[in-house]
Amino acid sequence: MCVGLSAKVVNVKDGTALIDANGAKREVSADLLEDLEPGDYVMVHAGVAIAKITESDEEEAFDVMEGLL
Amino acid sequence: MNEQAKKARDIITNYNGRPLRIMEVCGTHTHEIFRIGLRKLLPDNVELISGPGCPVCVTPVGFIDEAIWLALEKGCVITTFGDLIRVPGTEMSLAGARAKGAVVRPVYSPLDAVEMARQNPDEQIVFLAVGFETTTPSACLAAETAKKEGLKNFSLLTANKTMPNAYAALVGSADAFLYPGHVNAITGTAICEDLKEKGVSGVIAGFTASELLTALAVILKNAEKDEPFFVNCYPRVVKPEGNPPAQKLIEKVMEPCDTEWRGLGVIPMSGMKLRDEYADFDARKKYDMPEIKGRPNPACRCGDVLQGKCKPCDCKVFGKVCTPEHPVGACMVSDEGACAAYYQYGGV
Numbered sequence: 001m002c003v004g005l006s007a008k009v010v011n012v013k014d015g016t017a018l019i020d021a022n023g024a025k026r027e028v029s030a031d032l033l034e035d036l037e038p039g040d041y042v043m044v045h046a047g048v049a050i051a052k053i054t055e056s057d058e059e060e061a062f063d064v065m066e067g068l069l
Numbered sequence: 070m071n072e073q074a075k076k077a078r079d080i081i082t083n084y085n086g087r088p089l090r091i092m093e094v095c096g097t098h099t100h101e102i103f104r105i106g107l108r109k110l111l112p113d114n115v116e117l118i119s120g121p122g123c124p125v126c127v128t129p130v131g132f133i134d135e136a137i138w139l140a141l142e143k144g145c146v147i148t149t150f151g152d153l154i155r156v157p158g159t160e161m162s163l164a165g166a167r168a169k170g171a172v173v174r175p176v177y178s179p180l181d182a183v184e185m186a187r188q189n190p191d192e193q194i195v196f197l198a199v200g201f202e203t204t205t206p207s208a209c210l211a212a213e214t215a216k217k218e219g220l221k222n223f224s225l226l227t228a229n230k231t232m233p234n235a236y237a238a239l240v241g242s243a244d245a246f247l248y249p250g251h252v253n254a255i256t257g258t259a260i261c262e263d264l265k266e267k268g269v270s271g272v273i274a275g276f277t278a279s280e281l282l283t284a285l286a287v288i289l290k291n292a293e294k295d296e297p298f299f300v301n302c303y304p305r306v307v308k309p310e311g312n313p314p315a316q317k318l319i320e321k322v323m324e325p326c327d328t329e330w331r332g333l334g335v336i337p338m339s340g341m342k343l344r345d346e347y348a349d350f351d352a353r354k355k356y357d358m359p360e361i362k363g364r365p366n367p368a369c370r371c372g373d374v375l376q377g378k379c380k381p382c383d384c385k386v387f388g389k390v391c392t393p394e395h396p397v398g399a400c401m402v403s404d405e406g407a408c409a410a411y412y413q414y415g416g417v
């Protein structure tokens with residue numbers, strides 16, 4: 001139940017965001033993120049967008065490590 | 070494999086420092102680490118142990134009994150994350166209660182349960198609110214929405230939990246924690262900084278193969294220095310301040326309380342309950358629920374598994390009486406449960 005889903009925001013209206021997660025579209029609550037805009041990437045959990053994601057490419061994780069080693 | 074992945078893998082396989090016990094607090098980490106085969110890379114002196122971060126696993130027997138009481142005695146419709154349906158209560162699970170007439174419906178989000186209440190004014194809908202800081206905001210949003218709309222047929226049965234006091238209870242069971250990234254997405258990094266000040270090491274980890282490989286390499290690299298460390302290895306999602314609107318909402322709707330963790334007993338101030346202003350949406354108050362105490366199956370060692378004191382395969386009934394089809398304890402139910410992960414991936 002704890003798995004998060006990263007998705008792209010397609011549309012935001014009245015506290016609800018339409019998101020696209022690998023082609024699957026659904027509506028989630030956008031109430032907990034300020035200034036959400038179409039094109040942003042978000043982490044979704046239990047029907048609520050809980051975090052904006054700055055990097056859409058997860059491989060960036062390795063760059064983080066590069067800086068730490 | 071790209072250059073960096075190779076470098077991370079080399080750090081892990083070549084580690085020859087002091088023996089290390091790393092606790093993956095979160096059940097999704099346990100599952101993903103097995104699935105991508107990371108355990109096979111670890112040298113003998115690095116041990117991964119599972120922690121109490123699967124909300125389904127730490128939900129006590131009594132909570133399931135409470136939900137069954139609401140369904141069978143009060144005729145409420147129980148809505149819940151699907152995993153909870155098969156978790157054993159004292160006498161039966163919610164799946165078992167269905168056979169006795171209970172109405173139990175899985176939902177993806179507590180907001181879906183609110184929608185169900187809107188659509189079905191003749192039904193009394195109760196949502197089983199379990200989960201950590203990641204999930205609690207969605208339950209608070211549901212309570213807030215129901216209050217705003219004046220819904221009379223929606224309430225929450227809460228068993229929400231928070232991590233900081235649980236970490237305190239676990240200090241000493243591991244040399245470093247793999248902190249659950251999605252909890253920190255809400256809370257921010259201050260908790261981990263505090264733990265570092267107290268001598269507890271850890272890194273915040275994401276969930277993909279590259280993120281987990283990175284997080285483990287960073288732990289092993291830092292462990293060589295022999296002083297407490299904390300690194301946020303999931304900055305694309307976790308910001309130092311976390312999610313302030315979510316924190317404010319939780320603060321508005323809920324307050325800390327003592328709570329029971331399956332197998333660990335009561336940890337003071339490690340739970341969240343609805344504030345008095347939301348009493349109409351608190352199923353325990355709304356239905357004047359008596360105190361219900363659960364009796365766990367004495368064979369089940371979930372408590373020891375959740376504290377890293379034993380491996381699932383050390384439990385006598387693991388894989389024999391207790392399987393994902395017939396779970397005896399909660400840790401065998403959800404994919405995120407340590408026992409279920411060991412069962413599925415062969416008890417490495």
Ligand code: SF4
Nearest residue numbers: 370371384391398408
């Ligand atoms: S194998 Fe089953 S009974 Fe044993 S600790 Fe795990 S869940 Fe409990």
